[in-house]
Amino acid sequence: MTLPEVLLWRLLRGQPQGVKFRRQHPSSRIGMDFYCSDARLVFEIDGIAHDMGDNPERDLNRDAWLRSKGIDT
Template identity: 40%
Template sequence: MKRHDHPNLRPHRKELRQNLTPAEAFLWKQLQHKKLDGRKFRRQHSIDHFIVDFYCASEKLIIELDGQVHMNPMAEEKDLKRTQYLENLGFTLIRFENKMVFENLPSVLQEIRENFK
């Protein structure tokens, strides 16, 4: 199985990239064009059967942004299983609530940096 860029997910990834949430678009402005310490990030990147919000291959780092839809027990359990699955593949996954991106961007960027190897 192809681990990255699964062909069946390409149309959905493209749609997600064209319709970023406000928090994703705000954070993407800080990550695109290697703006964060020269690291290249991809948005809406597929790993196995998941599409992650942001991915930095050189760091094996995944960043997920969580809005209100993630704030219920069923979604939290699903997110936990997804996180465990991806971490078992050797990736580091960090999550931020959307409001953190808007209200405390410097600390979000610092936490991302702290996960660089």
């Protein structure tokens, strides 16, 4: 995990307000940085590399695919 992911995981692993997150949760198409199945919510920590090349388009496609599954990013 990257430093920002480690820092966020320190907060989420304590299950704030009883909300359970999984880290590096796989799905059929992508891996999600942090996923809460009860809230159908994903946190993606996208560093500077996501601003380069075709990554911005891939991220938009990822978010659209997640939305199609009823999962907010």
